[in-house]
Amino acid sequence: MENYNQTSIDFVLLGLLPISNIGLFFFSLIVLMFLMALLGNLSMVLLIVLDAHLHTPMYILLSQLSLIDLTYVSTTVPKMAFNYLLGNKSISFIGCGVQSFFFLTLGGAEALLLTCMAYDRYMAICFPLHYFTRMSKRACVLMIAGSWMTSTINSCAHTAYALHISYCRSRAINHFFCDVPAMLTLACMDTWVYECIVFASTTLFLVLPFIAIACSYGRVLLAVLHMHSGAGRKKAYWTCSTHLTVVTLYYAPFGYTYLRPRSLRSPREDMILAVFYTILTPVLNPFIYSLRNKEVMGALKRVIQRICSVKM
Numbered sequence: 001m002e003n004y005n006q007t008s009i010d011f012v013l014l015g016l017l018p019i020s021n022i023g024l025f026f027f028s029l030i031v032l033m034f035l036m037a038l039l040g041n042l043s044m045v046l047l048i049v050l051d052a053h054l055h056t057p058m059y060i061l062l063s064q065l066s067l068i069d070l071t072y073v074s075t076t077v078p079k080m081a082f083n084y085l086l087g088n089k090s091i092s093f094i095g096c097g098v099q100s101f102f103f104l105t106l107g108g109a110e111a112l113l114l115t116c117m118a119y120d121r122y123m124a125i126c127f128p129l130h131y132f133t134r135m136s137k138r139a140c141v142l143m144i145a146g147s148w149m150t151s152t153i154n155s156c157a158h159t160a161y162a163l164h165i166s167y168c169r170s171r172a173i174n175h176f177f178c179d180v181p182a183m184l185t186l187a188c189m190d191t192w193v194y195e196c197i198v199f200a201s202t203t204l205f206l207v208l209p210f211i212a213i214a215c216s217y218g219r220v221l222l223a224v225l226h227m228h229s230g231a232g233r234k235k236a237y238w239t240c241s242t243h244l245t246v247v248t249l250y251y252a253p254f255g256y257t258y259l260r261p262r263s264l265r266s267p268r269e270d271m272i273l274a275v276f277y278t279i280l281t282p283v284l285n286p287f288i289y290s291l292r293n294k295e296v297m298g299a300l301k302r303v304i305q306r307i308c309s310v311k312m
Contacts, residue, residue: 011178012171023084044296050306051302068106068113069110071102072110076099080176093163104154111205111206111209112151113147122219198258210247210252249281254277
């Protein structure tokens, strides 16, 4: 067994996958998902920027979600891939802090932004006459700015604490990225008070937004079912159920990981759950929010026609 006890200030990421054929298979699958996430989210950002018909609050929020997912998946997967391929599992003290900061900032911003998107749909369907006053471009920009600012402040506080606590001689983090709860297991001090803060922060950024999203989608579904019939009902059910499924895949594993006390945590379980909210949801979001969306498909055709006409 490798000895990861060291005297340097660098950390060691033990990683998710074993060096074996099965490990190589899952590594290839994760890289494929990473490339799909990059392609899907980058396409959504460019499409919304290039097509003026999509310059509405709904799609402005969606472009921000795609931008976050694009950066979010790039925060953890490339480092994990390099570590696996090169066999060098170390990450510098500063590098660990930077990775943790961006991970928490982007994760929190996405959680709040998904809530804003659910509110946008709630207003558009349940209160259409008040939509353009409640969801103006100014209100949309304030929502986006508020999500980023709140998440950044929260991330700064958690990262600063994680980098200033005393660690034991072992710097081996049993994870594939610098996750603060995994780092706390290496602390040489009592972190009970901070774990309570993590619990409160998780409740604020994950539990309450998820409850709000679930309630809003439930209200939207009921409203649409009363307004439409036949194909309209099927489309509404499909839209609400798929959106809520992806949201659940993000919030539930994230919240479950961060709400548990240290005594009930399992490193292997935490890593598997992390795959859902760091890799899987960035892959699914662009497909779920654009699939069967006539406006997005129409915008895609217009952009392709524009590009083809320029080449000709």
